Amino acid sequence: MKNVKSPILTLGLFAASVGCSLVYADAQDDPLLTSVMIDQLETGLNSGDATNVSAQAWLGYDLNKLWLKVDSEYTSSDEQELEVQALYSHAVAPYWNLQMGVRQDIKPTPTRHWAVLGVQGLAPYWFDIDAALFLGEEGRSAVRLSVEQEWLVTQKLILTPEIEMNAYSQNDAKTNIGSGLSDISAGLRLRYEITRKFAPYIGLDWSRKLGNTADLVRSDGESISETQFVVGVKAWF
Amino acid sequence: MTEFKKTSDQHACAPQSTFTNKSVSRRQFVFGASALLAVTAIPFSRNAVADAIARPLTELSGRVFDLTIDYQTVNITGEPAQATVINQLLPGPLLRWKEGETVTLRVKNNLDRDTSLHWHGMILPTGMDGVPGLSFGGIKPGETFEYQFPVKQSGTYWYHSHSGFQEQTGAYGAIVIEPKDAEPVAFDREYVVMLSDWSDEAPESIYANLKKQSDYYNYHERTLSDLFADIKKQGLVNTWKARSMWNQQRMTDRDISDVTGATYTYLINGNSPAQPWQALFKAGEKVRLRVINSSAMTIFDVRIPGLKMTVVASDGQNVQPVTVDEFRIGVAETYDLIVEPEAGNAYSLFAQSIDRSGYAIGHLTSDYGLSAKVPAMDPVPILTHGDMGMKMDMANMDHSSMAMGADSMSGHSMQGHAMDHSSMPMGADSMSGHSMQGHAMDHSSMTMGADSMSDQSMQGHAMDHSSMTMGADTMSGQSMQGHAMDHSSMTMEGIGLAGYGSNSELVHLESEQGPQVDMRADAPQSGLNDPGIGLREHQEKYHRKVLTYADLKGLHATKDKRQPSREIQLHLTGNMDRYMWSINGLKFADSEPLELSYGERVRITLVNDTMMTHPMHLHGMWSELETGDPDYIPRKHTVLVQPGSKISYLVTADALGQWAYHCHLLYHMPGMFRKVVVK
Numbered sequence: 003m004k005n006v007k008s009p010i011l012t013l014g015l016f017a018a019s020v021g022c023s024l025v026y027a028d029a030q031d032d033p034l035l036t037s038v039m040i041d042q043l044e045t046g047l048n049s050g051d052a053t054n055v056s057a058q059a060w061l062g063y064d065l066n067k068l069w070l071k072v073d074s075e076y077t078s079s080d081e082q083e084l085e086v087q088a089l090y091s092h093a094v095a096p097y098w099n100l101q102m103g104v105r106q107d108i109k110p111t112p113t114r115h116w117a118v119l120g121v122q123g124l125a126p127y128w129f130d131i132d133a134a135l136f137l138g139e140e141g142r143s144a145v146r147l148s149v150e151q152e153w154l155v156t157q158k159l160i161l162t163p164e165i166e167m168n169a170y171s172q173n174d175a176k177t178n179i180g181s182g183l184s185d186i187s188a189g190l191r192l193r194y195e196i197t198r199k200f201a202p203y204i205g206l207d208w209s210r211k212l213g214n215t216a217d218l219v220r221s222d223g224e225s226i227s228e229t230q231f232v233v234g235v236k237a238w239f
Numbered sequence: 240m241t242e243f244k245k246t247s248d249q250h251a252c253a254p255q256s257t258f259t260n261k262s263v264s265r266r267q268f269v270f271g272a273s274a275l276l277a278v279t280a281i282p283f284s285r286n287a288v289a290d291a292i293a294r295p296l297t298e299l300s301g302r303v304f305d306l307t308i309d310y311q312t313v314n315i316t317g318e319p320a321q322a323t324v325i326n327q328l329l330p331g332p333l334l335r336w337k338e339g340e341t342v343t344l345r346v347k348n349n350l351d352r353d354t355s356l357h358w359h360g361m362i363l364p365t366g367m368d369g370v371p372g373l374s375f376g377g378i379k380p381g382e383t384f385e386y387q388f389p390v391k392q393s394g395t396y397w398y399h400s401h402s403g404f405q406e407q408t409g410a411y412g413a414i415v416i417e418p419k420d421a422e423p424v425a426f427d428r429e430y431v432v433m434l435s436d437w438s439d440e441a442p443e444s445i446y447a448n449l450k451k452q453s454d455y456y457n458y459h460e461r462t463l464s465d466l467f468a469d470i471k472k473q474g475l476v477n478t479w480k481a482r483s484m485w486n487q488q489r490m491t492d493r494d495i496s497d498v499t500g501a502t503y504t505y506l507i508n509g510n511s512p513a514q515p516w517q518a519l520f521k522a523g524e525k526v527r528l529r530v531i532n533s534s535a536m537t538i539f540d541v542r543i544p545g546l547k548m549t550v551v552a553s554d555g556q557n558v559q560p561v562t563v564d565e566f567r568i569g570v571a572e573t574y575d576l577i578v579e580p581e582a583g584n585a586y587s588l589f590a591q592s593i594d595r596s597g598y599a600i601g602h603l604t605s606d607y608g609l610s611a612k613v614p615a616m617d618p619v620p621i622l623t624h625g626d627m628g629m630k631m632d633m634a635n636m637d638h639s640s641m642a643m644g645a646d647s648m649s650g651h652s653m654q655g656h657a658m659d660h661s662s663m664p665m666g667a668d669s670m671s672g673h674s675m676q677g678h679a680m681d682h683s684s685m686t687m688g689a690d691s692m693s694d695q696s697m698q699g700h701a702m703d704h705s706s707m708t709m710g711a712d713t714m715s716g717q718s719m720q721g722h723a724m725d726h727s728s729m730t731m732e733g734i735g736l737a738g739y740g741s742n743s744e745l746v747h748l749e750s751e752q753g754p755q756v757d758m759r760a761d762a763p764q765s766g767l768n769d770p771g772i773g774l775r776e777h778q779e780k781y782h783r784k785v786l787t788y789a790d791l792k793g794l795h796a797t798k799d800k801r802q803p804s805r806e807i808q809l810h811l812t813g814n815m816d817r818y819m820w821s822i823n824g825l826k827f828a829d830s831e832p833l834e835l836s837y838g839e840r841v842r843i844t845l846v847n848d849t850m851m852t853h854p855m856h857l858h859g860m861w862s863e864l865e866t867g868d869p870d871y872i873p874r875k876h877t878v879l880v881q882p883g884s885k886i887s888y889l890v891t892a893d894a895l896g897q898w899a900y901h902c903h904l905l906y907h908m909p910g911m912f913r914k915v916v917v918k
Contacts, residue, residue: 031909093754154462
């Protein structure tokens with residue numbers, strides 16, 4: 003669990019550092035604000051299931067923000083993933099932000115570095131979209147698309163279906179990544195907003211490796227598909 | 240005549256009624272710091288607190304007033320919270336002035352930051368207006384600022400801090416000015432009814448929450464069960480169609496109020512619904528209610544079940560009496576009503592928030608022993624396409640083709656179209672559907688305008704309109720503009736005659752494009768005859784006559800009968816999702832001042848390019864609302880602009896200096912604000 007804490011710690015430090023300088027000038031229309039959003043902090047119900055953290059934080063103004071994204075998955079000390087993105091987010095349309103910056107895949111090793119160019123926003127019919135192009139070392143490139151919706155069962159009980167997929171331009175055997183569409187995951191989470199800012203949830207998370215990536219994973223004797231029942235909490239402040 | 244001084248003695252559940260000290264002890268619920276320590280140590284029941292708070296306003300009268308602004312811990316919801324109070328009171332003291340006198344107000348700042356008091360609706364020298372950065376530098380901590388100005392008007396007004404978000408936390412009070420001449424309104428007793436919204440949350444937190452999640456306080460969103468109900472009722476295809484526009488636009492038709500009863504407790508004279516404010520009357524009395532909306536964010540719909548209300552003044556200015564069952568009061572507006580309650584009865588004065596997430600309530604009673612029924616709130620309003628300023632779904636194809644050309648159409652040609660309808664056999668009553676209503680309204684506004692016009696101008700007007708509408712079916716948008724121009728040569732300046740509203744073409748400026756603006760109304764309806772979202776069917780459904788702006792006619796003749804020399808079209812803009820508000824797409828910080836020449840008569844046309852109802856307040860000068868009668872134009876200081884609608888008023892720039900002009904929704908104000916310079 004030690005490594006799972008590190009992104010939380012990172013976010014915490016980030017929040018603390020900006021929290022101190024937080025200014026509410028008198029009725030300033032566009033005050034410097036900060037937000038930390040723990041979108042998923044969850045664990046699988048079966049032993050051996052992974053513990054996941056997916057969080058974002060931002061610091062900035064209406065149209066321009068510094069944006070941090072952290073994704074972490076911890077199954078065991080030799081099976082863990084940790085990815086951090088540090089981005090500059092600029093509003094380009096009423097519902098869309100252009101995001102540019104860097105991504106570091108800290109785990110698994112060796113660490114990979116990427117430049118990021120992405121868009122995050124709300125598409126018609128209420129699809130929350132996060133799509134990015136990543137350019138890495140040695141001519142590597144990758145794309146990621148995640149799509150999410152929120153369905154209100156009641157005003158406080160909210161069902162969230164989401165899909166994410168990744169594709170890579172070339173094989174990277176050291177990190178078990180093959181070229182082409184590498185993985186797809188889908189989740190369905192049902193949260194109850196005790197307050198707007200704190201909502202425990204239960205959910206179902208399914209993921210599958212594809213193509214060359216699946217071959218690499220299979221050759222390691224690992225399973226290419228996973229289904230987990232999860233419990234977790236979504237929170238922001 | 241007045242009842243303010245007596246009411247505390249008459250109060251049944253007022254253990255402190257023997258207090259005569261006006262400034263401190265009368266409001267038991269305002270705890271000092273030491274009192275709070277004592278109170279938190281003793282478990283107190285909510286009722287014990289509530290009993291103490293159903294109290295009348297404290298009144299100060301004379302020519303010289305000493306006011307102090309302090310932080311105080313108050314308990315309105317059952318939890319202690321920090322308020323900003325004037326003379327230790329929430330609301331601050333009721334100030335009673337006399338027209339023709341000069342008042343002096345010494346305002347001491349006991350806060351740790353700047354403060355100010357703005358005398359809302361008062362016509363006064365710019366230096367006395369109390370807007371930091373425009374009229375003066377603000378009142379620094381520990382300092383006292385002396386306001387002094389002659390009182391040149393009478394009626395019901397109010398005052399509030401114009402610094403930061405202090406107004407949200409209690410820094411407001413009522414002003415009643417007795418007229419120099421005979422009061423035209425007969426009444427036996429009067430009460431101030433000060434509506435407000437209270438939150439235990441700090442206003443800065445509310446603002447930050449909205450910036451991070453704009454629907455943070457909205458618990459009236461559409462749910463899956465609504466969806467299934469709609470599908471069951473209308474079928475899948477129709478449900479998809481009905482929701483398609485909203486879904487494409489990423490907007491919700493349930494977006495009525497930014498801040499709701501989820502955090503607000505709604506107050507009358509500082510009293511929550513847990514212990515309603517009470518007011519006594521005697522048999523046969525005519526009671527004047529001076530209703531003031533001193534909320535930060537809440538528009539109220541007010542009614543007194545069982546009583547007709549005769550509106551005699553709006554924003555302090557007398558209007559020709561109009562009797563209604565219900566009226567909407569925007570933030571910062573005031574309405575004076577005459578009611579004639581029957582002895583042996585108790586009545587609820589019921590003010591439900593526009594989004595129906597809560598209400599403020601008080602009781603009018605001939606006997607404190609009587610209790611009045613609390614009415615149920617009306618259904619949650621649902622926005623229509625018309626509220627987005629979009630073309631309306633008309634059964635008649637001609638209509639929709641007209642509306643479709645609206646991009647290039649002037650407001651005038653829309654009205655002309657409406658005019659055409661009045662001659663159609665299909666009256667408003669036989670029309671069905673929500674979105675039709677706006678249309679029917681346009682038409683009635685035209686007819687009304689025509690009635691009160693002189694014969695000659697009416698002929699010219701009507702002739703021109705008919706020629707326009709005749710061609711409308713076959714004409715393109717462009718040739719229609721040509722017609723509008725023909726018309727302009729007939730009126731003085733082509734922008735429409737004073738009193739009847741704007742004829743000008745709708746123009747969306749380049750500055751409206753960008754991430755800060757999520758919507759532009761292409762076919763704004765007239766906001767004049769529209770009772771507003773959530774009130775439109777009340778006549779039909781409940782037989783309640785709802786006041787509209789078209790009902791307001793000045794009691795006194797229009798003073799400045801000049802035609803407007805020019806028109807300023809301002810678009811109220813925003814991005815709800817990002818919680819950004821602006822005018823013409825530019826927030827205050829990025830905008831140039833609006834310049835008026837001293838003495839000129841101009842028309843301001845406000846086009847609402849958002850789905851929110853915005854109360855727009857011009858400081859220093861009257862907003863003379865064009866309600867269809869040029870001879871009796873009502874004067875207002877705050878004008879509600881309905882979603883996706885437009886409205887016009889005339890302004891005589893007779894006040895030199897710098898003035899504020901802004902949306903009076905507190906969390907819209909920082910962006911939706913302009914400096915007006917008269918020179």
